[in-house]
Amino acid sequence: MTEGRSLYDLTYEELEDVIKGWGHPAYRARQIWEWVYVKLAGDFASMTNLPKELRRQLAETFSLAPLHLLTEAVSTDKRTRKGLFRLRGNETVETVLMFYDKRRTLCISSQVGCGMGCPFCATGLSGFRRNLSTGEIVGQVLYYARWLADPLAGGEEAAPVPRPTRVTNVVFMGMGEPMANYDRGWKAIRILTDKRGFNLGARRITVSTVGLVPGILRMAEEDLQVKLAVSLHAAEDELRNWLVPINRRYPLAELMDAVRTYIRRTGRRVTFEYALMRDINDRPEHARALIRRLKGVLAHVNLIPLNPVEGSPFQPSTRRTTVRFARMLEDAGIPVTVRLRRGLDINAGCGQLRRHVLQGGQEGEKREGEITGVRG
Numbered sequence: 001m002t003e004g005r006s007l008y009d010l011t012y013e014e015l016e017d018v019i020k021g022w023g024h025p026a027y028r029a030r031q032i033w034e035w036v037y038v039k040l041a042g043d044f045a046s047m048t049n050l051p052k053e054l055r056r057q058l059a060e061t062f063s064l065a066p067l068h069l070l071t072e073a074v075s076t077d078k079r080t081r082k083g084l085f086r087l088r089g090n091e092t093v094e095t096v097l098m099f100y101d102k103r104r105t106l107c108i109s110s111q112v113g114c115g116m117g118c119p120f121c122a123t124g125l126s127g128f129r130r131n132l133s134t135g136e137i138v139g140q141v142l143y144y145a146r147w148l149a150d151p152l153a154g155g156e157e158a159a160p161v162p163r164p165t166r167v168t169n170v171v172f173m174g175m176g177e178p179m180a181n182y183d184r185g186w187k188a189i190r191i192l193t194d195k196r197g198f199n200l201g202a203r204r205i206t207v208s209t210v211g212l213v214p215g216i217l218r219m220a221e222e223d224l225q226v227k228l229a230v231s232l233h234a235a236e237d238e239l240r241n242w243l244v245p246i247n248r249r250y251p252l253a254e255l256m257d258a259v260r261t262y263i264r265r266t267g268r269r270v271t272f273e274y275a276l277m278r279d280i281n282d283r284p285e286h287a288r289a290l291i292r293r294l295k296g297v298l299a300h301v302n303l304i305p306l307n308p309v310e311g312s313p314f315q316p317s318t319r320r321t322t323v324r325f326a327r328m329l330e331d332a333g334i335p336v337t338v339r340l341r342r343g344l345d346i347n348a349g350c351g352q353l354r355r356h357v358l359q360g361g362q363e364g365e366k367r368e369g370e371i372t373g374v375r376g
């Protein structure tokens with residue numbers, strides 16, 4: 001990991017300004033942008049169509065490695081990889097790559113730790129450290145984009161699909177609350193969707209929030225078709241105040257008003273994440289409250305059996321309860337998906353691998369088992 005400013009912090013226009021400021025023609029920015037975001041170059045020396053002087057200036061000013069892989073957990077079926085990265089200042093952050101039939105989805109982090117304090121979440125329990133920079137957010141995507149593009153990274157058999165392949169979807173569902181780091185996160189989205197470079201479709205990006213109303217209202221005004229997910233976990237204020245403490249600041253009525261505004265302005269469906277916790281939010285009365293809350297809203301519900309944190313009183317619902325809950329929503333006409341819980345044995349939920357290492361688990365070890373990248 002180099003300590004120079006990350007090139008991934010810059011938009012195309014900002015890079016062009018730097019290049020012109022150094023006295024080079026503007027088209028050099030285009031060439032650099034292609035090396036970085038199309039050819040996925042990992043160093044400046046390989047940018048052979050640039051003059052030597054420019055390569056030297058770039059290398060002296062910028063880094064292409066804002067994060068360094070510390071340890072990686074790989075599921076037994078190889079369909080999920082979770083990387084723990086070291087950042088500037090010795091902080092650590094997690095990124096999860098998940099293989100689905102056609103998608104290669106990356107679950108990225110937006111903060112080191114999280115200040116939202118949800119009591120069932122490993123990241124919440126570890127507290128807030130700092131916001132990630134734009135470069136650190138983009139860097140997570142580029143790390144795995146390079147890995148997917150390299151047929152031999154991790155060994156020929158490391159991926160369950162033939163490589164080279166690419167990242168198809170990005171979800172802001174890793175560590176942190178993306179709406180609490182809105183500007184840097186959104187700048188990262190602009191860089192990743194830039195058609196001259198990485199060219200990820202905006203509709204393939206999902207920003208997940210625990211319910212920061214100002215962020216939802218800002219997102220409603222953005223010109224990119226990025227999807228919104230809301231981590232709900234409870235449909236009544238009393239319970240949600242406990243499970244998702246930010247609910248005290250933005251109670252459900254206000255949150256749902258913001259969601260309705262978002263839907264009205266964008267025409268897009270909103271996903272509601274609901275982590276099912278045994279005997280806490282998984283009873284029929286909880287399902288009925290959720291149905292009342294979402295009636296008439298252009299919504300989709302993702303039910304996620306909780307990934308339990310070591311020593312936590314919050315436990316996942318049984319399969320039977322999960323199915324009953326899902327059926328009740330379905331019968332009420334609310335589209336619902338039950339997400340499989342994976343990865344109990346390698347610290348699966350967001351923040352759990354980091355917590356494991358912070359608590360003295362071995363760095364550099366490869367951990368096998370099954371994992372999921374969905375928060376909560």
Ligand code: SF4
Pocket residue numbers: 114115116117118121122123124125174175176177210350375376
């Ligand atoms: S569930 Fe999400 S918002 Fe809540 S503490 Fe964990 S990372 Fe933060």
